[in-house]
Amino acid sequence: YCKINGRNSSFFYSSKMDKIYNDMLLIEVDIRKALQNNEFKLFYQPQIDVLSEKVIGLEALIRWNHPLKGAIPPSTFIPLAEESGLITQIGEWVIREACQQFMIWRVKGYQPLRIAVNVSAIELQRFDFADKVAIIINETEMDPAYLEFEITENSVMQNTEDCIKTMNTLRKMGISLSIDDFGTGYSSFGYLKKFPINYLKIDQSFIRSALTEASSAEIVKAMIQLAHNFDLKVVAEGVEEANILSLLRDHHCDYYQGYFYSKPLPIEQLETTVLCKTTN
Ligand code: C2E
Ligand code: CA
Ligand code: CA
Ligand code: CA
Secondary structure, eight states: OOOOOSHHHHHHHHHHHHHHHHHHHHHHHHHHHHHHTTOEEEEEEEEEETTTOOEEEEEEEEEEEETTTEEEOHHHHHHHHHHHSTHHHHHHHHHHHHHHHHHHHHHTTBOOOEEEEEEOHHHHTSTTHHHHHHHHHHHHTOOGGGEEEEEEGGGGTSSHHHHHHHHHHHHHTTOEEEEEEETSSOOOTTHHHHSOOSEEEEOHHHHHHTTTOHHHHHHHHHHHHHHHHTTOEEEEOOOOSHHHHHHHHHTTOOEEOSTTTOOOBOHHHHHHHTOOBOOO
């Protein structure tokens, strides 16, 4: 941010910054209402085993259908929720909702699938995050072996020691952890050894350009090898074409997700097209 001092710049400041500030206040009010009125929904995108081609998990992705403004993408409102602190409430809602949905599917007789939930840096850094998660697990009776948290690379690079503590607590509870958007952040490989994680998710940008840019293909290959050296499983994100899938297969990538298999789906559609009933 630049500091506004002079008179000349203050005109510019008030017209432009006030609008942004107003938008922020409005969206804050709207997010509070959305939490009260149940306007948020979770969609789920299947994660596929590259070799067996079976669905091995689901990533929960939040959707907001605003009563007046229509669909607002998470890339728009999550950053604003992070700035206003409301992400804590949204995050709690997301975790509870995913756990409840898992239990509903169990009761309905579907084979259980691991559910990956996105956790923002702000949530992870709260001192009571693991306690909140424990409460939700108790309340919903979720089996934590089927719960996974996706954390972006950069979020663990601030307050690293505290984050590692929280991550260790979560792992002890039986939850798995993955590093999301791998390759886009600090990309310091040293931390892979320090962090108690199970999965690396290679960012879509590398996957999408892997067929057209030799350098991206090399990076993808190197990331997979690196992850395997650390005993981590690799998930490739944003797989849109069969050709990329064969490249991933050649390089022994473990899992993938992307439009090639399926977009994120609402519950009803997931039940009819993706989930399987247990046979016994
Ligand atoms: P992300 O965690 O990296 O999620 C992957 C995004 O890529 C999702 O966008 C997904 O719909 C999209 N995607 C999946 N496959 C493909 C593909 O083959 N091609 C393309 N072009 N895109 C694909 P979405 O749902 O709009 O979410 C955007 C971001 O918003 C997420 O990125 C995540 O950072 C954040 N987000 C979403 N839901 C939550 C949530 O519940 N909590 C938090 N804290 N953040 C969330
Ligand atoms: Ca994610
Ligand atoms: Ca990602
Ligand atoms: Ca992302």
